[in-house]
Amino acid sequence: MPPAPGDHDARRRDVSEAVWRVLAARGFGQLTLRAVAAEMGASTGMLTHYFPAKRDLVRYAHAIAEERTLAALYRELDVTGLAALREYLLDVLPLTPESVAMNRVWVSFWDAAIGDEELAATETARYERWRGKLRPHVLVALEKGEIPADTDVEDVVASAAAITHGLVVQALFDPDRFPPARQVRLIDDYLRTLRCPSTTGSTT
Amino acid sequence: MPPAPGDHDARRRDVSEAVWRVLAARGFGQLTLRAVAAEMGASTGMLTHYFPAKRDLVRYAHAIAEERTLAALYRELDVTGLAALREYLLDVLPLTPESVAMNRVWVSFWDAAIGDEELAATETARYERWRGKLRPHVLVALEKGEIPADTDVEDVVASAAAITHGLVVQALFDPDRFPPARQVRLIDDYLRTLRCPSTTGSTT
Numbered sequence: 001m002p003p004a005p006g007d008h009d010a011r012r013r014d015v016s017e018a019v020w021r022v023l024a025a026r027g028f029g030q031l032t033l034r035a036v037a038a039e040m041g042a043s044t045g046m047l048t049h050y051f052p053a054k055r056d057l058v059r060y061a062h063a064i065a066e067e068r069t070l071a072a073l074y075r076e077l078d079v080t081g082l083a084a085l086r087e088y089l090l091d092v093l094p095l096t097p098e099s100v101a102m103n104r105v106w107v108s109f110w111d112a113a114i115g116d117e118e119l120a121a122t123e124t125a126r127y128e129r130w131r132g133k134l135r136p137h138v139l140v141a142l143e144k145g146e147i148p149a150d151t152d153v154e155d156v157v158a159s160a161a162a163i164t165h166g167l168v169v170q171a172l173f174d175p176d177r178f179p180p181a182r183q184v185r186l187i188d189d190y191l192r193t194l195r196c197p198s199t200t201g202s203t204t
Numbered sequence: 205m206p207p208a209p210g211d212h213d214a215r216r217r218d219v220s221e222a223v224w225r226v227l228a229a230r231g232f233g234q235l236t237l238r239a240v241a242a243e244m245g246a247s248t249g250m251l252t253h254y255f256p257a258k259r260d261l262v263r264y265a266h267a268i269a270e271e272r273t274l275a276a277l278y279r280e281l282d283v284t285g286l287a288a289l290r291e292y293l294l295d296v297l298p299l300t301p302e303s304v305a306m307n308r309v310w311v312s313f314w315d316a317a318i319g320d321e322e323l324a325a326t327e328t329a330r331y332e333r334w335r336g337k338l339r340p341h342v343l344v345a346l347e348k349g350e351i352p353a354d355t356d357v358e359d360v361v362a363s364a365a366a367i368t369h370g371l372v373v374q375a376l377f378d379p380d381r382f383p384p385a386r387q388v389r390l391i392d393d394y395l396r397t398l399r400c401p402s403t404t405g406s407t408t
Contacts, residue, residue, distance in 0.1 A: 158390060159394060164370065174328050
């Protein structure tokens, strides 16, 4: 007897949750059908029905992470300019157990993407989409006069993304030295320097 | 007949080179005895002599990457302060094919480290060692008056490491948008902002 439709959906959710727990605890490098099956208390055979190859499992895991990330990326903000940029950067940092898990998954995914052209292209596009979400707020900051008129918007977008992801990695590997309050302070320090007149360097 | 000592050393070098090529091309996630054997045109059986378990292979790969990284980290500089900090940050960026390969290995290693407490501890220590190499130059910049007197040295060290590693990841996945000249410009822009008076933000 085939399972009722409701059973099938519930099973898919179970699979998603198990994949997520394995990813957050062990990373993509150790994401295997066997590990997911053990996490669910199910058989590897049942899972091969969903994922005929390891690659299918990695793609599925990637899709789950993407879905969980997008919710934060498209939320509405009631601030603009640098204050909005700040919100988007703080969204990414590992400030809560949930965002620690999310970041472990994404940092781990970089490894999978490095060895796979198609996944690397997905990552390239994902980065550009993220920068695309930051860009309008830098433009508004420019229009509002929060940052110097000759600021290179693309470069600020890239450096904001860079300092945030670089903090993510340091904080993941050293939560004692990078507690949430320090991560937030480092982002605030960075945003403060964006206001700095661009001629500062010319005195050297 | 056992191999002559010279043969053994040569074989170890061959293994190292093969491990490195597999790492740079495919990342830690795809580093397997089979892949290394294929790269060498050797048998998997020969390699199990060197690496009884996958874990041994990963540790060995890590040791090779470490050795190649340390050479750059301990070179002498003929500049001091922010100019020396700049040199150390540029050393890390993927500006040449060799440094692209090195960075692919390290970014990939983050995945292996996320799922393994001992490797994660190694990564934590490695980060602190890197920050320890940057720190004296920030202190000299402070003494020379290149940066404001109330600068938090530890925070500058952390943000310098952050922006550099965040650029590494973006550049690896999008070399067209992050050619070497732009990477260097972004670091120079960041170093310029370090000179910014720390009271800039108080006007908001």
